[in-house]
Amino acid sequence: MKDAPIHLLLFLLLGTAIVTLGTFYSDADDTRARKAWPRRMLNFFAGCAILVVVMLVCEHTFASLG
């Protein structure tokens, strides 16, 4: 876990690329795409955070060796 911050940083970088390209793909107009970008970033990372919590709960409940 000592390099967790590096993994988190890499995930943030890749997530930003995915959301930006997804936003451009959804909207041909640059101005509208720019406006939609913050909301999409928030949705993406909030969704990922929820997924992490669900996975941790599942791991703790069903797969914990303790």
Added chain:
Amino acid sequence: MADLFSTKPPPSERRNASVAALLTWFLPGAGHFMLGSYGLGLVFLLVVEGLYYAGLSLSGGMTFEFLDPELRSPLAPALSPEIGNLGGLLWQLKTYGFGTGIVRPWPPGIVLGSLLTGLSGVLNMIVMCHAHTLARAPSPAVANRTALVTLLAWLVPGLGHFRQGRRGRALVVFGLLVGCFVLGTVLAEGSNLSRERHFYYCAGQFGIGLPALLGELFFGSMRVTRDIPYVDGGLVFACVAGLLNILAMIDVYGWTEARELGLPLKSSEHAGESAAAAAPATGVNIRL
């Protein structure tokens, strides 16, 4: 001769654009034959299949032997760039398959050969775009422009957008995707550039065009002599960069086709309204 290479189909010969694209997928140029563009269809057939044949000759048909034995199945090569040229891919599978099972040395031209068969697949996808637009467009020049920007978008991320005059978008696409690819290559210490080592990741990063092609050509045979700490992260970065460039190519293709044919541009807001508003104003007779 001029008539032979004329790309304009007679109105009565116009057919469904999807059928033209699907036919091209199976046999390069077949969609153009259907649309009456015999000369262009023949040129596409020769170029695309010629590339595939050259690639097979150089690689000895051993590209799919890069796959580990447990990954070999009839559907396994479907996740490779060769899938763009379905006829060629099926022919290769039928003729060479996954080899005889006896371990043999790779032929000297294996890297270039496997690049050429992959390139043939990508080029055929561009030919499919051309056939698709040709079936709908009032002028063959429209299909040429649409195919050209799509090809440019594949070659260098953002170049298709730049050619369309969407400079800001071009800069962002180039910066993000080339940045991700370079960062991935640095993290993986260049080991991501070998198709032999990472068959499926290489298929994904093939979507980024020239950076992946040149990287593999010049550094694809590099030896790995030690553990690479961030190799997994690097592979994911380079692969996702290639896959996202395919999204950028679709954006470029859709934008050009919509502009040229007078169709509404893609929008996340008021999609229904703009479609209804733009349809009567186009004045172009288009068969969908």
